[in-house]
Amino acid sequence: MKLYAFLLIALLSGCSTTVPVVAKFPDAPKSLTEKCPSLKKVETDPVSIVDLHKTVVENYTLYHECAIKVEEWNEWHVKQKKIFESVK
């Protein structure tokens, strides 16, 4: 009985195949993972139209910066997915 068990294990070991190669999905660049900052508020008092203009322009800049991140994040994902799926 012990001999049969040994033989079975020995024969089954032939079925085991290790594949040590694993492709790792890359980490996103740090600049893309940063959180978009909150929009600025008008803090001065009294407020001149110039201060208001400044805050609005700064907020547009923040929006554009965030939009760049989103666009590039999508681009990054599409590219990396394509590269990752090519390893099959």
Next chain:
Amino acid sequence: MWLLSFLPTGFLEFIINAVLIGSIVGIVLGFFGSKLPVVGTHANIIKYVSIALFCVGLYWKGGFSVEKEWRERVEALEVKVRQAEAQAKEANEHIETRVVEKTKVVREKGKIRIEYINRLVEGKTVEIVKDMSAEERASFEVKQKELQDALKNCPVPRIIIEEHNKAAEIK
């Protein structure tokens, strides 16, 4: 079979071929070499041991061909993974550079707009008007005066600021 993965391919192939060739030689000697002085009365033992070794060698040969195929696949996959990693790294660097460049352009654009209005308010317009035609300059001066009048006479109502600030909040 997984134990075989620790041994080099060439070494394994040598061992298996040696067992097979040795067992074939042993079988030939076992069957036909009984009259040889070296073999003599051991012919039967050599024959059976060689047949057993031949079976083991054949099993190993089969297993080895599968193992070899897997090793080739692993090597090919390793090459692909290395290439993909290099491509991914390159893509990351490219995207990172593009983000930095685009952000720089956007910030610069915002800064220029703010500085432009500040110059108008402060009256530092020499640089702005130097390349303008007389007509353009007149039109520009009207706009500048309009801005300065608005600054003097039209304070921004507080409700506008409050509503602006509420809109800027995420909640």
